[in-house]
Amino acid sequence: MSDHLDDQALHILQSVFGYASFRGQQADIVSQVAHGGDALVLMPTGGGKSLCYQIPALVRDGVGVVVSPLIALMQDQVDALAEVGVRAAFLNSTQTFDETLQTERALRTGNLDLVYVAPERLMTPRCLEMLEASNIALFAIDEAHCVSQWGHDFRPEYIRLSVLHERFPDVPRVALTATADPQTRAEIVHRLQLEEARQFVSSFDRPNIRYQIVEKANGRKQVLDFIQEEHPGEAGIVYCLSRKKVEETAAFLNEQGLNALPYHAGMDHAVRAANQAKFLREDGIVMVATIAFGMGIDKPDVRFVCHLDLPKSIEGYYQETGRAGRDGMPADAWMVYGLQDVVQQRRLIEESEAEANFKRIQSAKLDAMLGLCETSSCRRVRLLNYFGQEATPCGNCDTCLNPPQAFDATVQVQKLLSTIYRVDQRFGAGHVIDVLRGTESEKIKQWRHDKLSVFGVGSDTADAEWRAILRQAIALGLVAVDHDAYGSLKLTEDARPVLRGERRIELRHYQKPQRQKRQASRSRGFSEVELSGTEQAVFEKLRWWRVETARKHNVPAYVIFHDATMREIAKRQPHSIHELGTVSGVGEKKLQTYGEEIIALITSVE
Incomplete structure (x- = not known):
């Protein structure tokens, strides 16, 4: 990266997003794209993928176009950017005609930094012609694994995105995903014509996640015990295979005093959207869902992801468990698994009307998932090996903590x-x-x-x-x-x-299912580990302030500040705007908007 672009990108990272330095491969990726080069980015959930296209879009001349399948989450992403002073908008089917015209006008006149577009909208002649008449800084293709026909989340419209290379040959493209085995990676390169792109593959390891797979006895009761013992009052996701099981499990958890919501594709759209918004914007909600829920979920403080049914593949399992602990704090990936799961998944493959080759690939993926469940060795080693990454036993999964015989x-x-x-x-x-x-x-x-x-x-x-x-x-x-x-x-x-x-x-050896024993290191809110009494009081006051502020702004609480940022504020207790500005995650716009309120709040606790 040239000195000028290097300085500019780092300045944006610090002043806009409030982070002192890039993490891992972020600096190299930003350099590649800011200089007009193509990139394929494989980075685990919570690794900071969005900055890899947001910062180059701000460094380069023109508007960054982000292709995303996540219509339900575009509003939150745009709100989060607005909070840090970035001019962002989206184009999708949820908008009124007037809202669409307003966004299109801003795009054509260069009054946007980033625009999020659903792939179906992008491929319309109207949208492509509008983009050709605009100044485009880059194309970011998010959730790029959706292009793989053999993958766990195939979207047919993604295959047509090769048109971007053909119609905009001079505009850099960056494809990003958290989940891709070597076969899927090769397919992304081929389908999106990224043969010349630099590939950036980060470690797939999420060391803060503890993996645990237990013998299924009474799944609903087991998941209830797990949540009550390990994560009372905390946010989490429980995945089920069928819509019926989602409804029944959510009802059961509610009867037992948990705040649980259902989510599946068969629900009324408005109810489903309201449940998702509630999960994102409020604390302590358990979302019970089919895999229709979750891709791109930005909520950083999901403390657990449970599976009541066996996922179809390791990619699906990795993608779903990756929604836990995006803030880097300890989180759990917990699953119950039994004979009926194996029988059911085998039957689903056999009974499908797919061609023989597809069935063979799905069977191989299921075999790999079964191997992860049945392994006597470290689950993390097995998981990472699947993605082609060598690892040593982690000491933080069930087979390491309690080795099976x-x-x-x-x-x-x-x-x-x-x-x-x-x-x-x-x-x-x-x-x-x-x-x-x-x-x-x-x-x-x-x-x-x-x-x-x-x-x-x-x-x-x-x-x-x-x-x-x-x-x-x-x-x-x-x-x-x-x-x-x-x-x-x-x-x-x-x-x-x-x-x-x-x-x-x-x-x-068969191990009888046992009731969870709460681990001290997983204590709720991690206050005993990190914060003193006074610091915890400041943190709790900040949380209440954040809830009220988020409600006024009609955004999820984490869009205002992440827990990690508030925890650092509570520890340091800054007494001036300048001191507050040195806290990670506090950029210039947020400092200007909330600085005085936060300083006053800290002072009031003393």
Whole structure:
């Protein structure tokens, strides 16, 4: 970066956004784009991706055009920029005709620094012609993984974005995403014609997130215990696979005294939008949602993300868990997982009308997700390896904190496979386990399965343990689940060497689900760790002031100030505008707008 642009970008970072220095690869990315070069940026959620296009847009002449699929969040992004004095607007279907005309006029006359556009709107002839008549500083393609047909969040309109390179060959483009395995990365480059772009791949590690996957017993009760024990009164997200389960889980959590809201694509649009706004703008709300909720969520103080159902892929899991702890403070990624999850996901793939190649890729992604669930080693190592990153055990996931015991399960697996074979591979998990355990049910007698040589050979092993063994056998590819109405279990070719005694099988020991034990290091608000009594009093007063201010401005509280900024104010307790201006996250516009109020508030506590 030339000295001039270097100084200009750093000055904008400090004066507008209130940060003393760039983090990680931000400076190099800003340099590349500010100089007119293309870039592909892979950076974990909360890593500061937005500054990588916002600052070059302010350094370069013209308006920065941000392509984003997140219509529901554009308003908050524009509000956040307005708070720091950046001229920003959006173009999407939520606007009135007059509002659209006003934004288009500002764009054409150069009275905007940034404009957010939904991809569907961008591809209209009217919008493309307007952009050609305007002075464009750059194109930022956010959530660029949406271009991948094999990915977890494919959006067909993203494929057409290659038109930007064809119609605006001299305008730099930066594609950004938090989630892309090597295959998806290659597809982004190919689809968006970014072959000449510099690639910036940050570490995928989020060390502040603790990963935990537990045996599913009663999922709703387990998630309730987890929230009450670990995160009472804190904001979090609970993901469910179906709309029905979302509704039922939200109702259950509310009955138990939590402040929970549902969110799924089948809800009335206005109700869904109101629930999302409430989650973003208020403290302590638990959002129960399908994966329709969350991409691009900027709320920094989400303390936990729970999964009540198995995600379809590691990319999806990583993207969803990445919504926790964006402020860098400790957060939890917690999941319950059982045999039915494996059966259900396998069935969804088999029953889909997708072509064979797509099913094969989805099966491989599910296998990788099952491998993460069933691993006896560090979950973080497994997760990062999937994205091509080497790592050492983290000491902050369940398998590091409480290492599972592995055991030679060859004999048990042989018993399981033999039983599946003896019942003619026509029955589901429950029936097979009943035969193994010697349960004399009417169904077993009806089929005369109590006369089989395998009847009762596993009577010394509990039902839940057999389910864990079966689940791992499916994950290892020894058993397949038919997509008939019964979920019949079938043997695969890989089962043969096990039955013949030619292959040894090692599995994780079944661990009975236990009630959460609250960890002192996770104490609510982290006040005991970081703030003294007086400092905590200032922090709480600042929080109430922020709630009122956000309400007046009709923006989420974190748009005013992040918790991390307020925590630093509480610790330092500045007594002058100049001192307050040295706090990270306090730029010139916010200092001018709120400085006097904050100094007066600090003084009032003393």
